[in-house]
Amino acid sequence: MNSLSNSNLKRLVGSFLWGLIFMVGCSKNSAPLGSADNPVKFFFVPSIDAQRLADKGHLVEKYLNANTPYVYKIGVPSSYIAVVESFGTKRADIATLNPFTYILANEKYGAHAVITPIRAGSETYSGQIVVRADSGIKTIKDLQGKKFAFVDPVSTSGFLLPGKLIKDANVTLGETVFAQRHDNVISMVYQKQVDAGATFYSPPEDGKIQDARRLVVTQYPDIEKKVVVLTLTDSIPNDPIVVRKDLPVEIRDTTVKALLAYMQTEEGKAVFYDLYGMTGMVASSDARYDAIRNVLTAMGKSAAELVK
Numbered sequence: 001m002n003s004l005s006n007s008n009l010k011r012l013v014g015s016f017l018w019g020l021i022f023m024v025g026c027s028k029n030s031a032p033l034g035s036a037d038n039p040v041k042f043f044f045v046p047s048i049d050a051q052r053l054a055d056k057g058h059l060v061e062k063y064l065n066a067n068t069p070y071v072y073k074i075g076v077p078s079s080y081i082a083v084v085e086s087f088g089t090k091r092a093d094i095a096t097l098n099p100f101t102y103i104l105a106n107e108k109y110g111a112h113a114v115i116t117p118i119r120a121g122s123e124t125y126s127g128q129i130v131v132r133a134d135s136g137i138k139t140i141k142d143l144q145g146k147k148f149a150f151v152d153p154v155s156t157s158g159f160l161l162p163g164k165l166i167k168d169a170n171v172t173l174g175e176t177v178f179a180q181r182h183d184n185v186i187s188m189v190y191q192k193q194v195d196a197g198a199t200f201y202s203p204p205e206d207g208k209i210q211d212a213r214r215l216v217v218t219q220y221p222d223i224e225k226k227v228v229v230l231t232l233t234d235s236i237p238n239d240p241i242v243v244r245k246d247l248p249v250e251i252r253d254t255t256v257k258a259l260l261a262y263m264q265t266e267e268g269k270a271v272f273y274d275l276y277g278m279t280g281m282v283a284s285s286d287a288r289y290d291a292i293r294n295v296l297t298a299m300g301k302s303a304a305e306l307v308k
Helices: 006-029 050-067 080-088 099-109 156-168 182-190 212-216 249-262 266-276 286-299 303-307
Strands: 040-043 072-075 094-096 112-118 124-132 148-150 176-178 196-201 227-237 241-243 280-283
Touching (some): 080 099, 099 286, 156 196, 182 227, 196 227, 241 249, 249 280
Parallel strands (some): 040 094
Antiparallel strands (some): 094 241, 124 227
């Protein structure tokens, strides 16, 4: 009975511990979706300051946890594409996306839109090209050879549609940069780091700007005078809230109902306005985003091909 060596004893204990860890891991992985061990994962695209996303996202998480039978966990991946790929690996159950990355997620992984936000009373918005008021740039043709800031290669308003406008005008830009966020583009134009840039546009409401310039008005109170809109793109359906294709129907419907209800509260209105400029929400469907598919068809590209 005492013939068991220390080394053998250590191996047995080690095997037991690894087996225990494995069983615990399997138990967590098999826990029901929406439980504490397997929360519903809700990702926000990193289109604005990460700290603001985290702070406001925590309030969304808190509301959903308190007002549904499920447990939620808010996450902020590093990029738009990271959010899309999270649907492929099931690391995301729900996410905010822009229209282009929604089409990409739908093409690749069957994700589908369930909510369309309302901004300034509209379910659509546009892209805009902005310049400094003192730049001397008056038309798209004047952008020839100019230094230009886009948001991200997968941004609908910050790249896809403004880029199409520039291409259709037979304009060749000079140096181009991707600033990653809409507020960064506005700041770069204001500070004369670039000659022009592309961001989202929503019309003014109650006399206040609602386009990307509003994101930096605290830093630059004169932003509306110093940075002006050169031109707008065609209309774009607002950025959807999206679910993965095999998310259980009960979780999907409960989440949509809770988010619509949260948007009716004073806290919810403030949170989603600070996050994405939302002033309302409506239930949505995939067909609402066919306008973006039509743009891609006109360009002869699928979303996946354009990303490449």
